[in-house]
Amino acid sequence: PHRLRSAPMTQTLTPGARLGPYEIIAPLGAGGMGEVYRARDTRLGRDVAVKVLPQHLSADADIRTRFEREAKTVSSLNHPHICTLHDVGREGEIDYLVMELIEGETLAERLTKGPLSTPEVLRLGGQIADALDRAHRAGVIHRDLKPGNVMLTKAGAGAFNAKLMDFGLARATDQAGRSGGGTLAGGSGGTFGATGPNDLTLAALTQTPTVAQPLTAQGTIVGTFQYMSPEQLEGKESDARADLWAFGCVLYEMITGTRPFHGTSQASLIAAILERTPAPMSSLVPLTPPPLERVVRQCLAKDRDDRWQTAADLRRELKWIEEGGSQAGTPAAIGARPRGRARMSWVVPLAALAVGAVGALIGSRILMPLAPARPVRFSVGPPGSLTNEGGPANAIISPDGRFLAMATADTSDGRTLWIRALDQLDPRQLPGTEGAFYPFWSPDSRSIGFFADGKLKRINLDGGRPQILCDAITGRGGSWGSNGDILFSPSSQSPLLRVSETGGEATPVTTLDAGKNEIAHRWPCFLPDGRRFLYLSLPIRDNQFDTFLGSLDGKPGRLVTRADGGVVLATPGFLLLNRNETLLALKFDVGRAATVGEPISLGDVPDAGGNLGEPNVSASNDGVLAWLRVAPPNNRVARLDRSGRSAAIPGMIPGPYYELSVSPDGSRGLLSRFDPESNIDMWLIDLVRGTTTRFTSDPGIEWYFPAWSPDGRRVAYGSNRNGPYDIYARPVLGSGREELLYASETLKKWPTSWSPDGGTIVFDTNDPTTGEDIWALSLAGERKAAPWLDSRFNENGGIISPDGTWIGYVSDESGRDEIYVQPFPTPGARVQVSTDGGVDLNWHPDGHELYYRTPGDVIMAARVEAAADEFRASIPRVLFQLPSDLGSVEFNGEWGFGLLPVGTQNPETITTILNWTTLLEKP
DSSP, rough: OOOOOOOOOOOOOOOTEEEETTTEEEEEEEEEEEEEEEEEETTTTTTEEEEEHHHHHHHHHHHHHHHHHHHHHHEEEEEETTTOOEEEEEETTTEEEEOOOBBBBEHHHTTOOOOOHHHHHHHHHHHHHHHHHHHTTTTESSSSSSGEEHHHHEEEEEEEEEEEOOOOOEESSSSSTTTOOTTTOOOOOOOOOBBBBBOOOOSSSOOOOOOOOOOOOOOOOSSOOGGOOOHHHTTTOBHHHHHHHHHHHHHHHHHHHSSOOOOHHHHHHHHHHHHHHOOHHHSSSOOHHHHHHHHHHHHHHHGGGGSSSHHHHHHHHHHHHHTTTGGGGGOSSSSSOHHHHHHHHHHHHHHHHHHHHHHHHHHHHHSOOOHHHHHHEEEEEESTTTTOTTTTEEEEEOOTTTTEEEEOOOOTTTEEEEEETTTTTOOOTTTTTTOOEEEEEOTTTEEEEEEEOOOOOOEEEEEEEEEEEEOOTOOOEEEEEESSSSEEESSOOOOOOOOOOTTTEEEEEEOOOGGGTTTEEEEEEEHHHHHHHEEEEEEEEEEEEEEEEEETTTTOEEEEEEEOOOEEEEEETTEEEEEEEEEEEEEEEETTEEEEEEEEEEEEEEOSSOOOOOOOOOEEETTEEEEEEEOOOOOEEEEEEETSOOOOOOOOOOOOOEEEETTTTSSEEEEEEETTTTEEEEEEEETTTEEEEEEOOOOOBBBBBBEEEETTSSHHHHHEETOOOOOOOOEEESSSOOEEOOSOOOOEEEEEEEESSSEHHHHHHHHTTTEEEEEEEEEEOOOEEEEOOOOOOOEEEEEEOSSSSSSEEETTSSSSSSEEESSSSSOOOEEEEOOOOOOEEOTTTTTTEEEOTTTTSSEEEEEEETTEEEEEEEOOOEEEEHHHHHHHEEEEESEEEEEEEEOOOOOEEEEESSGGGGGGGGG
């Protein structure tokens, strides 16, 4: 049942009580105008809503007058989008109304789930405007129009109709559209609605009047401030145009999911309404049609003479936009649109001119041969100083080829979604998409699915805030089918799940094949029938990924092709894939779901930093390709002092280095470096002389993450050469052999710390249920690994203290990453060290100071003391601000190192090709 948004109800009637022929069944709630009950009409055998005026209010002449006026007002309004009054009566001292019991929810309830799409806004807005027009023509002003007084009822096929409710403060006028007496009014009676066929309850009751005053008092404010017009707030005479102001406020909220005016108090809210202009809706919802923007802007004109003058004009305008006027792209002229013969007076000559122009154009085309289509290439950069860091799947083209979606991040990793229309210069940010990654488009290019905050979400380009669909801890790709299904990978080690585009329970579609040692399915790609799909299988085999064909009926997958990552289906019947940094187009018979012939090269596609198997290209249905192009960095190692000043290490040759890990004594480091022939390897650097030598050369990725032995002679690291990241170790110097320390089917095993006694390595891993966890690997005997911390929150980056009795780590249990400390090796009471976010922690060698980095790239220091089983930390203090160009920093109080860019770095770009299929033609 919906939570009632009203004052607690004082029940007057009990179940079984009778009001004439109406038998009370249960209370529904209470509003400012009375109590509402569900009742049974014993004569007609139907359920109704009975609204009664409590006895202790019956003696109030003003309230009884208002109650009687509501009955007369509503009974005069017979309209499909206005609630129906069945009866009015009096039983003893109780006055009551009998109205239809409506299934559905209020518009206010619906808006808690996010804004509506543009088609929904236009259709429902037209219905509300039609209801207002009927009321105004009958000489009735509603005076309390707001989302809580609009019911949405099911209309079939997932659609809803609007019902205008609660004329408890409506006022009959001496002429249609005008009210006399200068009274300021607009408040609440009781709204009755039902939430479902089996549990019909009051969806939401309107609030009591803001100020309870006699209706006839001059200059009284009664109603909900957020939807009141300036003239009402100023105590001036109000007319039907006050309803049109409120209608503009409602439309604004339907489109954006937020109210047009805001304030921290009633005074500041009133000031905003009287003095300020709301933010353009297009700044919150980028694809708001300009004509709809103009409709709302004119409704919210401060001077009522500048507003729409009738609800009929508004209804016609919304109908025009719904029928295609929104595609005009530019606002129509202010005021009512030309109608009838006035409009036809310019249509006829304009049509004649158009016919002539078309004829001339056809004639010229007959004489002039058409130029062949040619590929057009251009690059688009992320907005401003943002970056698409995180892999190629964070920049994708829409199916209709009109938009690029980009999951971008700033230096503090504040990632959000942006879209850029290819025919516009400036990208637009989508509000509410903080933390977004791996976006994917709906088939109609009007919505985007993405992962954020451990959830799968969607956002409509023509309407406001995102909607949560289901849980997805660390998503690894999604695809939106033509039948309304979304297929997605919820974590780094799971099968594919299926969920409706409207949200709900996610159910498994694929099954991991134990016979093939499968550990994950990811990066699905629906075929046009919305039933079959392609997906990538892990582990890696012979340094390539297998792509299988699956179907929603759960049949076993069938191998289709192999590549360096996931594949993309591109019309007119090609698979796009990457092998050895070359983009290939492979003919694909969609009906048989089989490849045909040999692949055709479309040119080089440099690595974009993805290492999760994601596709490195996206394709539209009309011949547009897009891929992220990331030039390798050119870095050298710099030394940091305790004040944050940096100086490059002499003698080091710059190179494409990504990450740095430093030995306990600060004499050596390991760098991650990309090599086209052997993927990502580690290189050893002498931090005194600056010399670098290759440390690993396996075709897999050796990157996550080196953990140094206490004496600095050995390094443990993760390598995915056999599919999952297993833990290996090898000596730093000499010709000692590499040793496999621990292997399992778990995909992620990244060492982070080696205990001082040399007996334990802690590493990060992941679980489909608990997310990121910290495990401990015992190096004695059989080398068994077990969870050290595996709560329902994400924990990672464990670093053991120099004395081996404590471990610092990062956890998001508070809602953001913070630094915590617990006893080691047996977990105990935890202590939070950071106070404003923290990652990348390290201990001072004496164990009495702990360092970490904030989201704003500030190095913080906290003094720590441990006595017996008690751990204490001081309030962290700022040590220094990291230089903006310094990356991969390690600092332990005695030494600090980071990567310093050398020269001008090539920016990230999104390469876009129009008419890419012409590249398939032989010269």
